[in-house]
Amino acid sequence: MRMRFLLPLGIFLILVVFLGIGLRLDPREVPSPFIGKPAPVFSLPQVADPSQTFGSTNLKGQVSLFNVWASWCVSCREEHPFLMELAKAKLVPIYGLNYKDERDAALGWLQQFGNPYLTSAFDADGRVGINWGVYGVPETFVIDKLGVIRHKQTGPITQQVWMETLFPLIQKLQAEEVGA
């Protein structure tokens, strides 16, 4: 007899738990198939100097952040002050991928707001972006000493994301011994 009341209640509670989990998930967060894989190979002209190139080989040898940005991207502007802080703290080198932008606009943006990047690669047609699975700028990849992508942050890096996820991961990766 008691079962008659407990069963619907149980089903209801299970539903509540599932819906609760569903509410907390971010549908914009698409898991990247690149985690644990070597960074896709590319070589592009630099934003500041088109005669120089920047490519995937430059992302080896140290733990680094590879941040995809554009001057037309509103969330990038929101993220920018935090990147400037990070660059000042010199905890990890930050490289940029200037995605589907115009060179003048990109240079103007860096001049106006400051340049947190050691170098930015200029991806005018966005094909390198596609090869990296970029779908919503800003995106940030954490790359280890071997040039392997270890994490991807979609959307702006905030203080919270940095403290909870990125910084602990970067510290762990920096402590990793690279054999052979």
Added chain:
Amino acid sequence: MMKRIAFPLLLALTSALPATEIREFQDPAKQATYETLIKDLRCLVCQNQSLADSDADLAKDLRTEVYNIIQEGKNGEEAVKFLTDRYGDFVLYRPPVKPITYLLWLGPFAALLGGGWFLWQQARRRSVGSRADELTAEERQRLERLKAKIEG
């Protein structure tokens, strides 16, 4: 007269136009492959739209990639692989059957089986319940004996 039908006609025509650019192939088979593909692939920006429907900049770039792959003479599977290699299974409206999607694929059948079992149990309990009112052969014999005792 012309004026009166011209506006509705114009409306009907514009609504039939695709929201996105038109891409043409020499080969009708390639055209068909391309058209089906972009309808079955999901846009990452407007996540409820297919590549064919989406007006997003990225969707346009991805349509170009698919177009080029098909134009090169590669088949649809290679175009799908190009996208899943970069964006994961998320781009597929029909996710592949693998351990992580077992629940998705088999869940409805499991629910159906579970529901069927539950109903069967309920029905059986009910029929058992109605039969419980009847006496077994043994009980009937006992009843007869008792009756005989009282009456006799």
